[in-house]
Amino acid sequence: MTIHWDSFVQVFIAAFVSAVLVVGFYSLGLRLLVRAGRAPVVAPAEFTDAITVISEKEARRAEKAAAKAAKRSPLTDGQKRLALVTAYVCFAVCAAAVLGGLLLILFNH
Incomplete structure (x- = not known):
């Protein structure tokens, strides 16, 4: 069994470059x-107790902050x-x- 190291290096470089891009x-x-x-705001999801989930109040506050930031945009x-x-x-x-x-x-x- 032989290993084609040049092919291995080509695949590694292609995978690395494509992942970075x-x-x-x-x-x-x-x-x-x-x-x-157009900031993406994700609604909170229900998970187990091991993961901290934001409340609806915190989600509304985040949406309000995103809308306020969009209004202040200098563009x-x-x-x-x-x-x-x-x-x-x-x-x-x-x-x-x-x-x-x-x-x-x-x-x-």
Whole structure:
């Protein structure tokens, strides 16, 4: 049994670069989404006692703070729209990278 080390290194580099790109574009997309005034607010979920869950009052307070921050944004409407479109493009790049990886796995054997 022989190990093709050059192939191993190629797969490692491809996986590392794609992971960095997906995480980078996703975080940039979230940042631009917040700058556009569309901060994602997640409703609290019910878990076991081992996980601390925020109350409904705290969730309302977080939504109110997000709305207040969106009103104070120094960006113009055009800049907000550009940030929103760019955020969606970043999310599309993430989806394309994941889909491309899946297609390589499924059809390139």
